Amino acid sequence: MQESIRRAEELLEKAEVVTLAVNGEDGFPRSYVMTKLPGESIRVFPFLAKEGSEKIRALEQDPRACVSYFAPGGSVSLTGSVQLIRETGALRELWVPELDRIFPAGPESGELVLIRFESRAATFCFMGKVEDLTL
Secondary structure, X not given: OHHHHHHHHHHHHHOOOEEEEEEOOOOOEEEEEXXXXXXXXXOEEEEEXXXXXXHHHHHHHOOEEEEEEEEOOEEEEEEEEEEEEOOHHHHHXXXXXXXXXXXXXXXXXXXXXXXXXXXXXXXXXXXXXXXXXXX
């Protein structure tokens, strides 16, 4: 188990794309490409989204979600739930200069929500070998 988690963490460092899948307002799954932020691990992922966006409305109704990523050598799919945090201090802690391009109003704007995803289970696929784990 520890070896798989270590490999998954290494894969995360290399991954250029991370997706967050939610149960949409219409009841169908919806996947979003998300910006990687500092503090990501396979157990906890922070993401940012605009207040009132479709993904935030969907997560307010159903906090269950899935995070997936891939890089050469494998892929990881995580299932869990989210906590929606609207505290400016929490947003400021995660703020990196690259976010100014996406959210020019900044963390104090009142228009952002921190999505804190917590994993409960994982499916790892490393070089064709699949492993399911409860985290």
